[in-house]
Amino acid sequence: MSVDFTSKAVDLLKRATTLDEAKEYEEAYRWYMDSIEVFMTAIKYENKNPTKKEMLKNKVRQVMERAKMIKEYLDGSKEGDNNVGNAGSTAQKTASASKKAKEEEEDKQRMRNALGGAIVRVKPNVNWSQIAGLEAAKEALKEAVILPVRFPQLFTGNRKPWKGILMYGPPGTGKSFLAKAVATEADGTFLSVSSADLMSRWLGDSEKLVRNLFEMAREAWKTDGKPAIIFIDEIDSMCSSRTDGENDALRRIKTEFLVQMQGVGHEDDGVLVLGATNIPWSLDSAVRRRFERRIYIPLPDVQARYQMFKIHIGDTPHTLTEKDWYELARMTDKYSGSDINIVVRNAMMECIRSVQVATHFKRVTGPDLKDPTRMTNNRLVPCSPGDPEGFAMTAQEITEPGLLMPLPVTMQDFVKALRTARPSVADDDITQHLKFTEEFGQEG
Numbered sequence: 001m002s003v004d005f006t007s008k009a010v011d012l013l014k015r016a017t018t019l020d021e022a023k024e025y026e027e028a029y030r031w032y033m034d035s036i037e038v039f040m041t042a043i044k045y046e047n048k049n050p051t052k053k054e055m056l057k058n059k060v061r062q063v064m065e066r067a068k069m070i071k072e073y074l075d076g077s078k079e080g081d082n083n084v085g086n087a088g089s090t091a092q093k094t095a096s097a098s099k100k101a102k103e104e105e106e107d108k109q110r111m112r113n114a115l116g117g118a119i120v121r122v123k124p125n126v127n128w129s130q131i132a133g134l135e136a137a138k139e140a141l142k143e144a145v146i147l148p149v150r151f152p153q154l155f156t157g158n159r160k161p162w163k164g165i166l167m168y169g170p171p172g173t174g175k176s177f178l179a180k181a182v183a184t185e186a187d188g189t190f191l192s193v194s195s196a197d198l199m200s201r202w203l204g205d206s207e208k209l210v211r212n213l214f215e216m217a218r219e220a221w222k223t224d225g226k227p228a229i230i231f232i233d234e235i236d237s238m239c240s241s242r243t244d245g246e247n248d249a250l251r252r253i254k255t256e257f258l259v260q261m262q263g264v265g266h267e268d269d270g271v272l273v274l275g276a277t278n279i280p281w282s283l284d285s286a287v288r289r290r291f292e293r294r295i296y297i298p299l300p301d302v303q304a305r306y307q308m309f310k311i312h313i314g315d316t317p318h319t320l321t322e323k324d325w326y327e328l329a330r331m332t333d334k335y336s337g338s339d340i341n342i343v344v345r346n347a348m349m350e351c352i353r354s355v356q357v358a359t360h361f362k363r364v365t366g367p368d369l370k371d372p373t374r375m376t377n378n379r380l381v382p383c384s385p386g387d388p389e390g391f392a393m394t395a396q397e398i399t400e401p402g403l404l405m406p407l408p409v410t411m412q413d414f415v416k417a418l419r420t421a422r423p424s425v426a427d428d429d430i431t432q433h434l435k436f437t438e439e440f441g442q443e444g
Helices: 007-021 027-045 052-074 077-083 090-114 137-152 175-185 207-225 247-263 285-290 302-313 322-331 337-348 349-359 412-419 427-440
Strands: 164-168 189-194 230-235 271-277 293-296 358-366 375-383
Touching: 007 027, 007 052, 027 052, 027 247, 027 285, 077 412, 137 164, 137 175, 137 271, 137 293, 164 175, 175 189, 175 230, 175 271, 207 230, 207 247, 207 271, 247 285, 293 427, 302 322, 302 337, 322 412, 337 349, 337 412, 349 412
Parallel strands: 164 271, 164 293, 189 230, 230 271
Antiparallel strands: 358 375
C-alpha cells in the first residue's frame, strides 16, 4: 500500500499553522519541523512530476523560514517576538533586523569556531597503497572524489559524482583509515567530525553546528573550485532510527541533517559526505537513503591479512620469510585490521621484554652510536646463560644505555603474541552486517 506523503505533510503543516495562529509557538515549531521531515520524504519519492517536486521544495523553504523565526523567538529574542507577532513600527523592525543580523553573524562565528578543528589542514599522509584489500571501497571513493577533479569532462549532464557514501562494517576494519586516504589523495578541503562534535548540550546548537558544517564545505568548494569532503564518524549516534520517546533535540538534528543532505535551495555538486558506522541497521531509513552508495568494509581476507602484517611491521628488523607471513595470515582468520595491528605491536615488544628479564648479554656488531655509517663490535644484545660469548649482566647494570641494540622480530615472537590474542568481532556481528549488505549495501 503506497503512502501519500504529500497529504500527510500538508496535514501536519495545517496543525502547525493553527498552533502558530494561537501563539502556541513551542508546539507549532515541533509540528513545523515534523512537516518538513515528511515533505522531504515526499520530495524524495516524487519522480513523475518535476513541477510538483519544485513546488514541494518551495514549500519546504517557506516552512523552514517560518520555523526559523519561531525558533529565534523561543530562544528569547525580543526582536524575534516582533517578527513572530507581525507587529511593531517600521523603525523598530529596521533596528530589529540590524541587531538580528549582527547576532546571527556572531552566532555563526561561534559555530565556526566550534568546528574549527574539523578542517584537516595537514594531510594525514595515508595513501591507497597502505590500505590492504578493500578494492571496491577504494574504487568507489576514487570515483566520487579523485576522478571528477582529474577528468571533469567525464562528469557532465546527468552523469554526476556521488554525493553521499556510507562505509559500514565491524570495528577496526579500516573505515577511518580510508577517510584519511581520501584526505591525502584529494586536493581539496576535508572536514572530519564525529557525531559527538555535533551533539551540543545547548538547546538549538546542534542543528546550527550541522548547518554550519555544510555551509563551510560549500564555501570551500565555491572558493577553491575543488571538492569539499565532510567525513562524519559514528554517524549512527546522531542519526539513529526514530522512536516514540525520542528526544526532541535529536529529532531536530536529524531533520537538519536530512535537509542539508538533500541540498534544498543549494548547489552541492562539489560536496561529498562520507559517513562511517559499525551498526548500519540502527540508522534512520531516511538518512540511509541519502547515502547513494553504501559500502560494506568487511574483515580482511587471507591475502589482505598477509599485506597487513607486512605493512604494520614496516622497516622494523625481522627474520620472517614469505612463508611465515602467509602462515600468520592463515592463523588470523576473523581478525580485523585493528586486531592484526595489535598482534604486530605485541610481537615487536617481545625483544623489549627479553631485555627486561635477561641475566646475560653479549657484544655484537652494529652501527656506531656517533657515526651510524660505521660498524662497531661493542653493541649489546640479550642472550641465553649458556651462550659462550655471553656474560652476566642485567639491563639495569648497563652503564651506557645507547649500546643496547634490539633483536630482530622473529616468527616465534608472533606465535607468542598470538597465544594471548583473540579476534574482537563476534560471529553474530558479522552475520548482521552480511544481512544488511544483502538488503541495502554492496561488498567493499
